[in-house]
Amino acid sequence: MYAAQITRSNPTCIVLLLDQSGSMSDPFSGDTSSKKSDFVAEVVNHTLHDLVIRCTKTEEVRNYYYVAVIGYGRVVGPAFRGPLASRNLVSISDVADYPLQVKSSYKRVADGAGGWVEIPVRYPVWINPLADGKTPMCEALNLTKNILENWVAEHPQGFPPTVLHLTDGESSDGDPDYVGRQIMSLKTADGPVLIFNCHITSLRREKIEYPSDESALSDGFARTLFQISSHLPENFLAAAAQLGVKASPGSRGFVFNADPSSIVQFYEIGTSLTGMTPYRWMDDRSESA
Amino acid sequence: MTSPQKSQRWRLTLNQFLHPKSGNSVSECEDAIAVDSASNRFALADGATEAFDARSWAHQLVTAWVREKDCLAPLEFWTFVEEQGRILSASWSRMKLPWYSEEKARGGSFAAFVGIQIDLNSEAASWQSVAVGDSCLVQVRNNKLVRALPVASSTQFGATPVLAPSNTSLQPEVALQIGFDKGQLEDGDLSLLLSDAVAAWILRLSEDKNERALAEFLNLLKRDDEATLAEFFENERASQRLKDDDIAVLGIEAVRI
Numbered sequence: 162m163y164a165a166q167i168t169r170s171n172p173t174c175i176v177l178l179l180d181q182s183g184s185m186s187d188p189f190s191g192d193t194s195s196k197k198s199d200f201v202a203e204v205v206n207h208t209l210h211d212l213v214i215r216c217t218k219t220e221e222v223r224n225y226y227y228v229a230v231i232g233y234g235r236v237v238g239p240a241f242r243g244p245l246a247s248r249n250l251v252s253i254s255d256v257a258d259y260p261l262q263v264k265s266s267y268k269r270v271a272d273g274a275g276g277w278v279e280i281p282v283r284y285p286v287w288i289n290p291l292a293d294g295k296t297p298m299c300e301a302l303n304l305t306k307n308i309l310e311n312w313v314a315e316h317p318q319g320f321p322p323t324v325l326h327l328t329d330g331e332s333s334d335g336d337p338d339y340v341g342r343q344i345m346s347l348k349t350a351d352g353p354v355l356i357f358n359c360h361i362t363s364l365r366r367e368k369i370e371y372p373s374d375e376s377a378l379s380d381g382f383a384r385t386l387f388q389i390s391s392h393l394p395e396n397f398l399a400a401a402a403q404l405g406v407k408a409s410p411g412s413r414g415f416v417f418n419a420d421p422s423s424i425v426q427f428y429e430i431g432t433s434l435t436g437m438t439p440y441r442w443m444d445d446r447s448e449s450a
Numbered sequence: 451m452t453s454p455q456k457s458q459r460w461r462l463t464l465n466q467f468l469h470p471k472s473g474n475s476v477s478e479c480e481d482a483i484a485v486d487s488a489s490n491r492f493a494l495a496d497g498a499t500e501a502f503d504a505r506s507w508a509h510q511l512v513t514a515w516v517r518e519k520d521c522l523a524p525l526e527f528w529t530f531v532e533e534q535g536r537i538l539s540a541s542w543s544r545m546k547l548p549w550y551s552e553e554k555a556r557g558g559s560f561a562a563f564v565g566i567q568i569d570l571n572s573e574a575a576s577w578q579s580v581a582v583g584d585s586c587l588v589q590v591r592n593n594k595l596v597r598a599l600p601v602a603s604s605t606q607f608g609a610t611p612v613l614a615p616s617n618t619s620l621q622p623e624v625a626l627q628i629g630f631d632k633g634q635l636e637d638g639d640l641s642l643l644l645s646d647a648v649a650a651w652i653l654r655l656s657e658d659k660n661e662r663a664l665a666e667f668l669n670l671l672k673r674d675d676e677a678t679l680a681e682f683f684e685n686e687r688a689s690q691r692l693k694d695d696d697i698a699v700l701g702i703e704a705v706r707i
Contacts, residue, residue, distance in 0.1 A: 171473075214553055219506075257548070283552065
Protein backbone atom coordinates (compact mmCIF):
# COMPACT_ATOMS: atom_id res chain seq x y z
CA MET A 162 0.00 0.00 0.00
CA TYR A 163 0.96 3.63 -0.58
CA ALA A 164 3.59 2.56 -3.10
CA ALA A 165 1.92 3.58 -6.40
CA GLN A 166 4.19 5.76 -8.48
CA ILE A 167 2.81 9.27 -8.91
CA THR A 168 3.01 10.16 -12.58
CA ARG A 169 1.19 12.43 -15.02
CA SER A 170 -0.87 9.48 -16.18
CA ASN A 171 -1.42 8.33 -12.61
CA PRO A 172 -1.62 11.51 -10.51
CA THR A 173 -2.76 11.87 -6.93
CA CYS A 174 -5.05 14.30 -5.13
CA ILE A 175 -4.37 16.48 -2.10
CA VAL A 176 -7.14 18.26 -0.19
CA LEU A 177 -6.24 21.07 2.19
CA LEU A 178 -9.27 21.52 4.43
CA LEU A 179 -9.21 24.76 6.43
CA ASP A 180 -11.23 26.02 9.34
CA GLN A 181 -12.03 29.68 8.50
CA SER A 182 -14.46 30.27 11.36
CA GLY A 183 -14.50 33.50 13.37
CA SER A 184 -12.29 32.14 16.14
CA MET A 185 -9.42 31.83 13.66
CA SER A 186 -8.95 35.60 14.07
CA ASP A 187 -7.67 35.00 17.61
CA PRO A 188 -3.92 35.15 18.16
CA PHE A 189 -1.73 32.21 19.05
CA SER A 190 -0.88 32.03 22.70
CA GLY A 191 1.82 34.49 23.67
CA ASP A 192 1.81 36.27 20.31
CA THR A 193 -0.81 38.97 20.02
CA SER A 194 0.62 40.24 16.75
CA SER A 195 -0.26 37.18 14.69
CA LYS A 196 -3.76 35.86 14.07
CA LYS A 197 -4.15 32.13 13.59
CA SER A 198 -5.84 32.75 10.22
CA ASP A 199 -2.85 34.84 9.02
CA PHE A 200 -0.36 32.17 9.95
CA VAL A 201 -2.41 29.32 8.47
CA ALA A 202 -2.89 31.21 5.18
CA GLU A 203 0.86 31.76 5.00
CA VAL A 204 1.60 28.09 5.63
CA VAL A 205 -0.97 26.99 3.04
CA ASN A 206 0.47 29.38 0.44
CA HIS A 207 3.95 28.01 1.13
CA THR A 208 2.66 24.46 0.89
CA LEU A 209 1.14 25.18 -2.53
CA HIS A 210 4.40 26.85 -3.54
CA ASP A 211 6.31 23.73 -2.50
CA LEU A 212 4.00 21.40 -4.41
CA VAL A 213 4.42 23.52 -7.56
CA ILE A 214 8.22 23.59 -7.23
CA ARG A 215 8.36 19.82 -6.80
CA CYS A 216 6.48 19.38 -10.08
CA THR A 217 8.51 21.97 -12.00
CA LYS A 218 10.62 20.59 -14.81
CA THR A 219 12.52 23.55 -16.25
CA GLU A 220 9.73 25.65 -17.80
CA GLU A 221 6.95 23.12 -17.39
CA VAL A 222 4.90 22.09 -14.36
CA ARG A 223 3.89 18.45 -14.60
CA ASN A 224 0.50 17.42 -13.30
CA TYR A 225 1.51 14.90 -10.67
CA TYR A 226 -0.99 16.45 -8.23
CA TYR A 227 -4.50 17.85 -8.27
CA VAL A 228 -5.20 20.09 -5.33
CA ALA A 229 -8.34 21.25 -3.55
CA VAL A 230 -8.27 23.97 -0.90
CA ILE A 231 -11.61 23.92 0.89
CA GLY A 232 -12.46 26.51 3.53
CA TYR A 233 -15.30 26.40 6.02
CA GLY A 234 -16.70 29.22 8.13
CA ARG A 235 -19.44 31.58 7.06
CA VAL A 236 -19.44 29.64 3.79
CA VAL A 237 -18.16 26.22 2.76
CA GLY A 238 -16.31 25.95 -0.54
CA PRO A 239 -13.09 26.54 -2.46
CA ALA A 240 -10.69 28.87 -0.63
CA PHE A 241 -8.76 29.84 -3.74
CA ARG A 242 -9.00 33.49 -4.63
CA GLY A 243 -8.26 35.17 -7.95
CA PRO A 244 -8.44 33.22 -11.22
CA LEU A 245 -8.98 29.89 -9.45
CA ALA A 246 -11.86 31.09 -7.25
CA SER A 247 -14.84 28.72 -7.23
CA ARG A 248 -12.81 25.74 -8.50
CA ASN A 249 -12.90 22.70 -6.24
CA LEU A 250 -10.07 20.69 -7.73
CA VAL A 251 -7.20 22.30 -9.63
CA SER A 252 -4.27 20.74 -11.49
CA ILE A 253 -0.90 21.72 -10.04
CA SER A 254 0.04 23.36 -13.37
CA ASP A 255 -3.01 25.62 -13.07
CA VAL A 256 -2.07 26.34 -9.46
CA ALA A 257 1.35 27.39 -10.78
CA ASP A 258 0.02 29.58 -13.55
CA TYR A 259 -2.89 31.28 -11.78
CA PRO A 260 -1.96 32.62 -8.35
CA LEU A 261 -3.93 35.51 -6.92
CA GLN A 262 -0.73 37.55 -6.95
CA VAL A 263 3.04 37.08 -6.90
CA LYS A 264 4.82 39.14 -4.25
CA SER A 265 8.45 40.10 -4.64
CA SER A 266 10.98 40.20 -1.87
CA TYR A 267 14.68 39.74 -1.20
CA LYS A 268 16.43 36.88 0.48
CA ARG A 269 19.88 36.85 2.05
CA VAL A 270 21.97 33.89 0.95
CA ALA A 271 25.60 32.85 1.36
CA ASP A 272 27.74 34.03 -1.54
CA GLY A 273 30.08 31.04 -1.32
CA ALA A 274 33.01 33.22 -0.29
CA GLY A 275 32.12 33.72 3.35
CA GLY A 276 29.80 36.66 2.79
CA TRP A 277 26.14 37.25 2.09
CA VAL A 278 24.28 38.50 -0.93
CA GLU A 279 20.65 39.55 -1.37
CA ILE A 280 18.79 37.92 -4.22
CA PRO A 281 15.26 38.64 -5.46
CA VAL A 282 12.66 36.00 -4.71
CA ARG A 283 8.99 35.75 -5.52
CA TYR A 284 6.22 34.55 -3.22
CA PRO A 285 2.95 33.66 -4.89
CA VAL A 286 -0.31 33.91 -2.97
CA TRP A 287 -3.39 31.82 -3.66
CA ILE A 288 -5.48 32.29 -0.54
CA ASN A 289 -6.08 35.19 1.81
CA PRO A 290 -6.62 34.87 5.56
CA LEU A 291 -10.29 34.52 6.43
CA ALA A 292 -12.02 34.19 9.82
CA ASP A 293 -15.78 34.53 9.85
CA GLY A 294 -18.80 32.54 10.99
CA LYS A 295 -19.28 29.19 12.71
CA THR A 296 -17.50 25.86 12.22
CA PRO A 297 -19.52 23.74 9.73
CA MET A 298 -16.98 20.91 9.75
CA CYS A 299 -19.43 18.18 8.70
CA GLU A 300 -20.55 20.11 5.62
CA ALA A 301 -16.89 20.65 4.65
CA LEU A 302 -16.07 16.98 5.17
CA ASN A 303 -19.09 16.05 3.07
CA LEU A 304 -17.84 18.29 0.24
CA THR A 305 -14.42 16.64 0.59
CA LYS A 306 -16.03 13.20 0.48
CA ASN A 307 -17.89 14.10 -2.74
CA ILE A 308 -14.68 15.34 -4.39
CA LEU A 309 -12.80 12.19 -3.39
CA GLU A 310 -15.57 9.77 -4.41
CA ASN A 311 -15.23 11.11 -7.95
CA TRP A 312 -11.45 11.09 -7.76
CA VAL A 313 -11.02 7.46 -6.68
CA ALA A 314 -13.60 6.35 -9.27
CA GLU A 315 -11.55 8.06 -11.99
CA HIS A 316 -8.12 7.05 -10.61
CA PRO A 317 -8.62 3.54 -9.22
CA GLN A 318 -4.92 2.62 -9.49
CA GLY A 319 -3.47 5.86 -8.17
CA PHE A 320 -1.69 6.81 -4.97
CA PRO A 321 -4.63 7.41 -2.58
CA PRO A 322 -5.74 11.00 -1.98
CA THR A 323 -4.49 12.80 1.12
CA VAL A 324 -6.67 15.15 3.20
CA LEU A 325 -4.91 17.61 5.51
CA HIS A 326 -7.53 19.07 7.85
CA LEU A 327 -6.79 21.97 10.15
CA THR A 328 -9.25 23.29 12.74
CA ASP A 329 -9.22 25.36 15.92
CA GLY A 330 -12.48 24.17 17.39
CA GLU A 331 -15.35 21.77 17.59
CA SER A 332 -17.79 21.24 14.79
CA SER A 333 -20.89 23.47 14.90
CA ASP A 334 -22.99 21.26 12.61
CA GLY A 335 -22.80 17.85 14.22
CA ASP A 336 -20.43 15.00 14.94
CA PRO A 337 -17.78 14.66 12.19
CA ASP A 338 -17.12 11.03 13.10
CA TYR A 339 -19.54 9.49 10.58
CA VAL A 340 -18.46 11.45 7.51
CA GLY A 341 -14.84 11.18 8.60
CA ARG A 342 -15.10 7.40 8.60
CA GLN A 343 -16.84 7.52 5.22
CA ILE A 344 -13.81 9.38 3.83
CA MET A 345 -11.46 6.85 5.40
CA SER A 346 -13.40 4.02 3.73
CA LEU A 347 -12.76 5.40 0.24
CA LYS A 348 -9.81 3.73 -1.45
CA THR A 349 -7.82 3.00 -4.56
CA ALA A 350 -6.01 -0.23 -5.36
CA ASP A 351 -3.03 1.30 -3.53
CA GLY A 352 -4.82 1.82 -0.20
CA PRO A 353 -7.46 3.85 1.65
CA VAL A 354 -7.70 7.63 1.48
CA LEU A 355 -5.44 9.28 4.05
CA ILE A 356 -6.89 11.91 6.36
CA PHE A 357 -4.70 13.74 8.83
CA ASN A 358 -6.08 16.21 11.39
CA CYS A 359 -4.37 19.13 13.07
CA HIS A 360 -6.09 20.97 15.93
CA ILE A 361 -4.67 24.38 16.79
CA THR A 362 -5.31 26.44 19.89
CA SER A 363 -4.99 29.94 21.21
CA LEU A 364 -4.45 28.59 24.71
CA ARG A 365 -1.14 27.57 26.18
CA ARG A 366 -1.68 23.85 26.45
CA GLU A 367 0.53 20.83 26.06
CA LYS A 368 0.54 19.64 22.46
CA ILE A 369 0.10 16.02 21.52
CA GLU A 370 1.75 14.98 18.24
CA TYR A 371 1.12 11.82 16.23
CA PRO A 372 -0.13 9.59 19.09
CA SER A 373 -0.69 5.88 18.55
CA ASP A 374 -3.44 5.55 21.15
CA GLU A 375 -6.04 7.70 22.91
CA SER A 376 -4.67 7.43 26.43
CA ALA A 377 -3.27 10.95 26.46
CA LEU A 378 -6.47 12.48 25.06
CA SER A 379 -8.81 13.59 27.83
CA ASP A 380 -11.05 15.63 25.55
CA GLY A 381 -13.96 14.00 23.69
CA PHE A 382 -13.43 16.18 20.61
CA ALA A 383 -9.75 15.21 20.56
CA ARG A 384 -10.72 11.53 20.64
CA THR A 385 -13.13 12.06 17.73
CA LEU A 386 -10.41 13.68 15.63
CA PHE A 387 -7.99 10.91 16.62
CA GLN A 388 -10.44 8.26 15.45
CA ILE A 389 -10.88 9.87 12.05
CA SER A 390 -7.12 10.22 11.55
CA SER A 391 -5.30 7.65 9.41
CA HIS A 392 -2.22 5.77 10.53
CA LEU A 393 0.92 7.37 9.13
CA PRO A 394 2.24 5.15 6.32
CA GLU A 395 5.93 4.34 6.21
CA ASN A 396 6.84 7.13 3.76
CA PHE A 397 5.26 9.75 5.99
CA LEU A 398 6.98 8.31 9.05
CA ALA A 399 10.29 8.68 7.21
CA ALA A 400 9.46 12.32 6.49
CA ALA A 401 8.62 12.89 10.17
CA ALA A 402 11.94 11.34 11.17
CA GLN A 403 13.81 13.66 8.79
CA LEU A 404 12.15 16.61 10.51
CA GLY A 405 13.02 15.27 13.94
CA VAL A 406 9.36 14.68 14.80
CA LYS A 407 8.60 11.73 17.06
CA ALA A 408 6.32 9.29 15.29
CA SER A 409 6.44 5.52 15.09
CA PRO A 410 4.58 2.67 13.38
CA GLY A 411 1.03 2.93 14.69
CA SER A 412 1.11 6.72 14.97
CA ARG A 413 -1.94 8.51 13.65
CA GLY A 414 -1.73 11.62 11.48
CA PHE A 415 -3.08 13.75 14.30
CA VAL A 416 -1.82 16.75 16.25
CA PHE A 417 -3.75 18.30 19.14
CA ASN A 418 -3.08 21.78 20.57
CA ALA A 419 -0.60 22.44 17.77
CA ASP A 420 1.68 25.45 18.00
CA PRO A 421 3.03 27.25 14.89
CA SER A 422 6.00 24.94 14.42
CA SER A 423 3.72 21.88 14.67
CA ILE A 424 1.45 23.33 11.99
CA VAL A 425 4.35 23.80 9.58
CA GLN A 426 5.57 20.26 10.25
CA PHE A 427 2.03 18.91 9.81
CA TYR A 428 1.91 20.23 6.25
CA GLU A 429 5.50 19.21 5.53
CA ILE A 430 4.88 15.64 6.66
CA GLY A 431 1.42 15.48 5.10
CA THR A 432 2.72 16.42 1.66
CA SER A 433 5.73 14.09 1.81
CA LEU A 434 4.08 11.52 -0.45
CA THR A 435 6.30 8.64 -1.55
CA GLY A 436 8.96 9.63 0.95
CA MET A 437 9.96 12.90 -0.71
CA THR A 438 12.26 15.02 1.36
CA PRO A 439 10.09 17.51 3.25
CA TYR A 440 10.47 21.06 2.03
CA ARG A 441 11.72 23.03 5.02
CA TRP A 442 10.43 26.43 4.10
CA MET A 443 10.72 27.77 7.64
CA ASP A 444 14.51 27.43 7.30
CA ASP A 445 14.27 29.09 3.92
CA ARG A 446 12.19 31.96 5.21
CA SER A 447 14.44 32.63 8.18
CA GLU A 448 16.93 34.30 5.85
CA SER A 449 14.36 36.51 4.15
CA ALA A 450 15.41 40.13 3.99
CA MET B 451 27.46 -0.19 -32.19
CA THR B 452 30.33 2.19 -32.83
CA SER B 453 34.03 1.56 -33.20
CA PRO B 454 36.30 4.14 -31.66
CA GLN B 455 39.97 4.57 -32.32
CA LYS B 456 42.10 1.44 -32.50
CA SER B 457 45.62 1.22 -31.31
CA GLN B 458 48.08 -1.13 -32.94
CA ARG B 459 47.42 -3.66 -30.24
CA TRP B 460 43.86 -3.10 -29.05
CA ARG B 461 40.39 -2.43 -30.41
CA LEU B 462 37.46 -0.99 -28.46
CA THR B 463 33.87 -1.87 -29.31
CA LEU B 464 31.06 0.27 -27.94
CA ASN B 465 27.39 -0.49 -27.32
CA GLN B 466 25.04 2.01 -25.76
CA PHE B 467 21.46 1.93 -24.64
CA LEU B 468 19.12 4.61 -23.26
CA HIS B 469 15.61 3.86 -22.05
CA PRO B 470 13.30 6.29 -20.20
CA LYS B 471 11.25 5.54 -17.13
CA SER B 472 7.73 4.24 -17.76
CA GLY B 473 5.35 6.77 -19.23
CA ASN B 474 8.13 9.10 -20.39
CA SER B 475 9.42 9.65 -23.91
CA VAL B 476 13.10 9.26 -24.84
CA SER B 477 13.31 13.04 -25.09
CA GLU B 478 12.44 13.20 -21.38
CA CYS B 479 15.21 10.80 -20.37
CA GLU B 480 17.52 12.59 -17.94
CA ASP B 481 20.42 10.17 -18.34
CA ALA B 482 23.11 11.13 -20.84
CA ILE B 483 26.05 9.39 -22.51
CA ALA B 484 28.96 10.96 -24.40
CA VAL B 485 31.79 9.36 -26.33
CA ASP B 486 34.99 10.85 -27.69
CA SER B 487 36.47 8.16 -29.90
CA ALA B 488 39.60 10.13 -30.65
CA SER B 489 40.69 10.33 -27.03
CA ASN B 490 38.89 7.18 -25.81
CA ARG B 491 37.07 9.18 -23.16
CA PHE B 492 33.57 8.09 -22.23
CA ALA B 493 31.09 9.53 -19.74
CA LEU B 494 27.63 8.94 -18.36
CA ALA B 495 25.53 11.24 -16.16
CA ASP B 496 22.16 10.89 -14.50
CA GLY B 497 20.28 14.15 -13.96
CA ALA B 498 18.33 14.26 -10.69
CA THR B 499 14.63 14.04 -11.51
CA GLU B 500 13.59 16.62 -8.93
CA ALA B 501 16.26 19.15 -9.97
CA PHE B 502 15.89 22.05 -12.36
CA ASP B 503 16.92 21.42 -15.97
CA ALA B 504 18.51 18.12 -14.97
CA ARG B 505 18.57 16.80 -18.52
CA SER B 506 20.64 19.78 -19.74
CA TRP B 507 23.02 19.47 -16.80
CA ALA B 508 23.62 15.77 -17.41
CA HIS B 509 24.22 16.38 -21.13
CA GLN B 510 26.52 19.31 -20.49
CA LEU B 511 28.66 17.41 -17.99
CA VAL B 512 29.26 14.41 -20.24
CA THR B 513 29.79 16.26 -23.52
CA ALA B 514 32.18 18.77 -21.95
CA TRP B 515 34.09 16.13 -19.96
CA VAL B 516 34.89 13.86 -22.91
CA ARG B 517 36.32 16.89 -24.75
CA GLU B 518 38.60 17.75 -21.84
CA LYS B 519 42.11 16.49 -21.33
CA ASP B 520 42.70 14.66 -18.06
CA CYS B 521 40.21 16.16 -15.58
CA LEU B 522 40.46 12.98 -13.58
CA ALA B 523 41.90 14.17 -10.27
CA PRO B 524 39.19 15.20 -7.77
CA LEU B 525 40.29 18.84 -7.47
CA GLU B 526 40.59 19.21 -11.23
CA PHE B 527 37.19 17.60 -11.68
CA TRP B 528 35.60 19.94 -9.12
CA THR B 529 36.98 22.96 -10.97
CA PHE B 530 35.49 21.51 -14.14
CA VAL B 531 32.06 21.14 -12.44
CA GLU B 532 32.25 24.74 -11.19
CA GLU B 533 32.96 26.05 -14.68
CA GLN B 534 30.22 23.98 -16.30
CA GLY B 535 27.77 25.12 -13.61
CA ARG B 536 28.55 28.75 -14.40
CA ILE B 537 27.88 28.11 -18.09
CA LEU B 538 24.56 26.40 -17.34
CA SER B 539 23.47 29.12 -14.93
CA ALA B 540 24.32 31.79 -17.50
CA SER B 541 22.10 30.01 -20.02
CA TRP B 542 19.20 30.18 -17.55
CA SER B 543 19.72 33.88 -16.90
CA ARG B 544 19.17 34.56 -20.60
CA MET B 545 15.75 32.90 -20.44
CA LYS B 546 12.54 34.63 -19.42
CA LEU B 547 11.25 32.20 -16.83
CA PRO B 548 7.95 31.97 -14.97
CA TRP B 549 8.10 32.42 -11.18
CA TYR B 550 8.26 28.71 -10.42
CA SER B 551 11.15 28.10 -12.81
CA GLU B 552 13.04 31.04 -11.34
CA GLU B 553 12.50 29.63 -7.86
CA LYS B 554 13.57 26.15 -8.86
CA ALA B 555 16.60 27.43 -10.75
CA ARG B 556 17.86 29.12 -7.58
CA GLY B 557 18.60 25.67 -6.17
CA GLY B 558 20.56 24.73 -9.26
CA SER B 559 20.73 21.35 -10.90
CA PHE B 560 22.23 18.04 -9.86
CA ALA B 561 23.55 14.93 -11.57
CA ALA B 562 25.50 11.79 -10.81
CA PHE B 563 28.50 11.37 -13.08
CA VAL B 564 31.03 8.71 -14.06
CA GLY B 565 33.77 9.15 -16.66
CA ILE B 566 36.46 6.79 -17.90
CA GLN B 567 39.57 7.36 -19.98
CA ILE B 568 41.15 4.33 -21.62
CA ASP B 569 44.79 4.30 -22.64
CA LEU B 570 45.58 1.87 -25.45
CA ASN B 571 49.00 3.25 -26.29
CA SER B 572 50.95 0.65 -24.45
CA GLU B 573 51.18 -3.11 -24.36
CA ALA B 574 48.97 -3.24 -21.27
CA ALA B 575 45.75 -1.29 -21.78
CA SER B 576 44.80 0.79 -18.76
CA TRP B 577 41.95 2.94 -17.52
CA GLN B 578 41.34 5.84 -15.16
CA SER B 579 37.93 6.84 -13.86
CA VAL B 580 36.33 9.69 -11.95
CA ALA B 581 32.88 9.49 -10.39
CA VAL B 582 30.51 11.36 -8.12
CA GLY B 583 27.21 9.91 -6.93
CA ASP B 584 25.66 6.60 -7.87
CA SER B 585 26.40 6.36 -11.59
CA CYS B 586 28.83 3.46 -11.78
CA LEU B 587 31.67 1.83 -13.61
CA VAL B 588 31.31 -1.95 -13.53
CA GLN B 589 33.96 -4.19 -15.04
CA VAL B 590 33.08 -7.58 -16.44
CA ARG B 591 35.55 -10.33 -17.22
CA ASN B 592 34.38 -13.66 -18.65
CA ASN B 593 30.75 -12.71 -17.94
CA LYS B 594 31.51 -12.10 -14.24
CA LEU B 595 31.66 -8.79 -12.39
CA VAL B 596 35.17 -8.15 -11.16
CA ARG B 597 34.96 -4.54 -10.05
CA ALA B 598 32.32 -1.89 -9.35
CA LEU B 599 32.78 1.72 -8.34
CA PRO B 600 32.01 4.07 -6.72
CA VAL B 601 29.15 1.90 -5.38
CA ALA B 602 30.21 -1.70 -4.78
CA SER B 603 27.01 -3.31 -3.44
CA SER B 604 23.34 -3.24 -4.47
CA THR B 605 22.38 -2.36 -0.89
CA GLN B 606 24.38 0.88 -1.01
CA PHE B 607 22.05 2.64 -3.44
CA GLY B 608 19.93 5.12 -1.50
CA ALA B 609 17.33 7.81 -2.18
CA THR B 610 19.72 10.70 -1.56
CA PRO B 611 23.07 10.09 -3.29
CA VAL B 612 25.81 12.69 -3.42
CA LEU B 613 25.46 14.52 -6.73
CA ALA B 614 27.47 17.01 -8.76
CA PRO B 615 25.76 20.39 -8.21
CA SER B 616 25.63 23.11 -10.85
CA ASN B 617 25.91 25.65 -8.04
CA THR B 618 28.99 24.33 -6.25
CA SER B 619 28.91 27.11 -3.64
CA LEU B 620 25.75 25.60 -2.16
CA GLN B 621 27.36 22.19 -1.60
CA PRO B 622 31.13 22.58 -1.25
CA GLU B 623 31.31 19.33 0.74
CA VAL B 624 30.70 17.33 -2.46
CA ALA B 625 34.27 18.19 -3.53
CA LEU B 626 35.48 15.79 -0.85
CA GLN B 627 33.35 12.94 -2.15
CA ILE B 628 34.66 12.63 -5.69
CA GLY B 629 35.95 9.15 -6.39
CA PHE B 630 38.96 8.29 -8.52
CA ASP B 631 40.35 4.90 -9.49
CA LYS B 632 42.52 3.25 -12.16
CA GLY B 633 43.52 -0.19 -13.32
CA GLN B 634 44.56 -2.49 -16.15
CA LEU B 635 42.44 -4.13 -18.82
CA GLU B 636 42.74 -7.71 -19.97
CA ASP B 637 41.78 -9.05 -23.36
CA GLY B 638 37.97 -9.20 -23.63
CA ASP B 639 37.27 -7.02 -20.59
CA LEU B 640 34.00 -5.13 -20.73
CA SER B 641 33.72 -1.78 -18.93
CA LEU B 642 30.12 -0.79 -18.29
CA LEU B 643 29.08 2.77 -17.43
CA LEU B 644 25.66 2.57 -15.81
CA SER B 645 23.08 4.85 -14.25
CA ASP B 646 21.92 3.90 -10.75
CA ALA B 647 18.87 1.69 -11.33
CA VAL B 648 20.55 -0.59 -13.82
CA ALA B 649 23.79 -0.57 -11.80
CA ALA B 650 21.92 -1.73 -8.68
CA TRP B 651 20.17 -4.39 -10.77
CA ILE B 652 23.45 -5.75 -12.18
CA LEU B 653 25.14 -5.78 -8.79
CA ARG B 654 22.17 -7.69 -7.36
CA LEU B 655 22.39 -10.25 -10.18
CA SER B 656 26.03 -10.76 -9.34
CA GLU B 657 25.36 -11.00 -5.59
CA ASP B 658 22.62 -13.56 -6.28
CA LYS B 659 24.94 -15.42 -8.68
CA ASN B 660 22.27 -15.09 -11.36
CA GLU B 661 24.67 -15.73 -14.21
CA ARG B 662 21.95 -16.62 -16.70
CA ALA B 663 20.25 -13.20 -16.51
CA LEU B 664 23.58 -11.39 -16.60
CA ALA B 665 24.68 -13.35 -19.67
CA GLU B 666 21.33 -12.67 -21.37
CA PHE B 667 21.70 -8.94 -20.75
CA LEU B 668 25.29 -8.85 -22.00
CA ASN B 669 24.33 -10.80 -25.08
CA LEU B 670 21.48 -8.40 -25.92
CA LEU B 671 23.73 -5.40 -25.33
CA LYS B 672 26.43 -6.74 -27.64
CA ARG B 673 23.86 -7.51 -30.33
CA ASP B 674 22.74 -3.86 -30.25
CA ASP B 675 19.17 -5.13 -30.32
CA GLU B 676 17.49 -2.10 -28.73
CA ALA B 677 13.92 -3.34 -29.07
CA THR B 678 14.63 -6.69 -27.44
CA LEU B 679 16.75 -5.05 -24.75
CA ALA B 680 13.94 -2.58 -24.01
CA GLU B 681 11.49 -5.47 -23.72
CA PHE B 682 13.93 -7.33 -21.47
CA PHE B 683 14.14 -4.34 -19.10
CA GLU B 684 10.37 -3.77 -19.18
CA ASN B 685 9.97 -7.35 -17.96
CA GLU B 686 12.51 -6.76 -15.21
CA ARG B 687 10.58 -3.64 -14.15
CA ALA B 688 7.27 -5.49 -14.21
CA SER B 689 8.71 -8.16 -11.96
CA GLN B 690 10.01 -5.40 -9.67
CA ARG B 691 13.58 -6.64 -9.92
CA LEU B 692 14.51 -3.35 -11.59
CA LYS B 693 13.52 0.07 -10.25
CA ASP B 694 11.43 2.09 -12.69
CA ASP B 695 13.95 4.79 -13.51
CA ASP B 696 15.78 6.04 -16.59
CA ILE B 697 18.29 3.49 -17.85
CA ALA B 698 21.64 4.35 -19.43
CA VAL B 699 24.25 1.76 -20.36
CA LEU B 700 27.51 2.25 -22.21
CA GLY B 701 29.50 -0.93 -22.80
CA ILE B 702 33.18 -0.64 -23.82
CA GLU B 703 34.82 -3.93 -24.75
CA ALA B 704 38.60 -4.04 -25.10
CA VAL B 705 39.93 -6.73 -27.42
CA ARG B 706 43.58 -7.43 -28.16
CA ILE B 707 44.28 -7.65 -31.90
